[in-house]
Amino acid sequence: MPGKQLSVVVTRRLPEAVEARMSELFDVRLRNDDTWLSRSELLARVRGVDILVPTLTDTIDAEVLDAAGPSLKLIANYGAGVDHIDVEGARSRGIMVTNTPDVMTEDTADMALALILSVVRRIPEGMAQMQKGDWNGWSPTAMMGGRIGGRKLGILGMGRIGQALARRASALGMSIYYHNRRRLRTETEQALGATYWESLDQMVANMDVISINCPHTPGTFHLMNARRLKLMKPSAVIVNTSRGEVIDENALTRMLRAGEIAGAGLDVFEHGTEVNPRLRELQNVVLLPHMGSATVEGRIEMGERVILNAYTFADGHRPPDMVLPEMI
CATH class of the missing domain: 3.40.50.720 (NAD(P)-binding Rossmann-like Domain)
Structure with a gap:
């Protein structure tokens, strides 16, 4: 043998x-x-x-x-x-x-979508309220999140996982946009209903949700740096199921604390298991222990x-x- x-x-x-x-x-x-x-x-x-x-x-x-x-x-x-x-x-x-x-394509795409839903609909906040026994009944203004349908999703990295996420998000009524090292074929774009943005800055500035799906390379380190994060709309959220090094974690933490970004869902972190303690304290952040392929x-x-x-x-x-x- x-x-x-x-x-x-x-x-x-x-x-x-x-x-x-x-x-x-x-x-x-x-x-x-x-x-x-x-x-x-x-x-x-x-x-x-x-x-x-x-x-x-x-x-x-x-x-x-x-x-x-x-x-x-x-x-x-x-x-x-x-x-x-x-x-x-x-x-x-x-x-x-x-x-x-x-x-890992389908599993990671599932997790990216789960993070989008969790952050936008404030699911962990609701769970925490129930687990603490703090719920006093339904209220017209309590725990209001956002509607997924109609939101613009910007996918940074349109490889296998990015495309799998696009198919899922499109089924929920999200509009799909992407930035990639190379533009996809026209037939692939049409099948995904995806619009290409050559300028990452312009895409970031116009999206409701940003999903990081690119690998960590020297060229993608801190691709979402402080300058680029500041381009995001205050109502936008960002999720990352790829590599933590793609986002400047300290800059992201500062902006989340200041309300300059509405929320984040992170399955990976810039320094591995050493997660910024200030990030753990935020209610508008969902943190997972690298479960994307689990x-x-x-x-x-x-x-x-x-x-x-x-x-x-x-x-x-x-x-x-x-x-x-x-x-x-």
Whole structure:
């Protein structure tokens, strides 16, 4: 069976079905507990391995690649984003990098829409009121949110997830606009009912809702900076299910506190688990612990793609989900 001799190191606990299948196919070292590896643990764990299966919580840089040595030939990332991996450095050492595209598309789009609904309709505020026992009955002016239908949604990043969100939001009566590195084909725009804005500034200034769906790259770091956030209408909201680094979190926090932006729904944060404490205090903000892809189906499918890439590589063929530096 191809790959039986190859050693595989996994840096985090994966769904049981995924770990069981990996154990059947490879000489795999799994984790017993679901914690982040320390830097020293990661460096020790990668030495002499053939295939490394990291997640977004692992920084795979030159030091890690050097520690792994010449035996490492494949980094099969468990996840779509690869901004935590030195892809160029890996390639220069003859190491292939793969990811798990597509499988998280629908789940993440669901979460983006859930955040839009939660913020605009003030759902968490209502839940908090009920859980505290503070509800005194219906009132004509209590907990008034906004109507979703008719709102303008500006999607920043119209890839697979952005398009999946567009289809969902359109079904709820939202008008769809987008800014992207490359304009979509005319037939795709027509199918989505989406209008392209070449100027991100102009799109931001005219939208009721902004959804961040682009990857984190050097070019997208703080793409929504203080200047651009100030272009948003005071009644607008922003949601992010992509990467926290795309938004200047401190600037966003200041503007939310000042009422210059109506609300935000965030599933990702600029500094990982170190969420701005002032952000936690705001009632007009919905914060989630990076749950965008957290479905049983999605996480198992991610594992299946990792296995497919590793197994194909072990069989002497090019893995189907190769990541190249020019793709980032």
